[in-house]
Amino acid sequence: MIKKFLNNLLDFIYPNRCIFCEEVMPINEKDGICKYCYMEIDFIINDNEPRLSVFSYDDITRFSILRLKYYNKKYYAKIFGKMMYNKLRKINIQHYDYIVYVPMHKKKKKKRGYDQAELIADELAKLSNIPIEKDNLIRIKNTLPQSKVAFKDREKNVKDVFKVLNPQKFENKNILLIDDIYTTGNTLNYCAKELKKANANIICYFTLAKVVHKKYINL
């Protein structure tokens, strides 16, 4: 009885909302996704290492990721990280030595206050017990977001913007490379190039969302 009252009170003060449709959910639904969105989300199930994504980038998932990135919904990263972890648990993955994420430029991170890929990777690392390696793969140029760059110029936009500071650390290591969205793959490819230069062994791309339908490429 008291527990129910407290839960209702908590619900009122801090509503448990679905991170996709923002509707209030019962307090006992703790995974951040309401049952309706769960049915609507296009979960990607037929992919394999070294390319993994949780769901396709569409109208439902896109706005949720935008709220994480630009509207300070930092706690979404915990839910997204858990969704990524749940995906890993379902497939029999190989051993990874490190989780690494596509980093933001330090000036941009300072301005925004956080790096959303880092927050998602933090949660995934915590749940999976795979160590996260921070500040080794870094972004040395503060370029425009890929979504703001014409399609034909995107490859050039991320060329030579990443660098590994301590290559020895990645030598012969298997790396799970995390980002929020896989669009053209250019950004992840240039990160992987630097990791390969450091003699990393296996590099698996693991993104939360993947652009499957062409209409979302420029969004």
Ligand SMILES: [Zn+2]
């Ligand atoms: Zn929902």
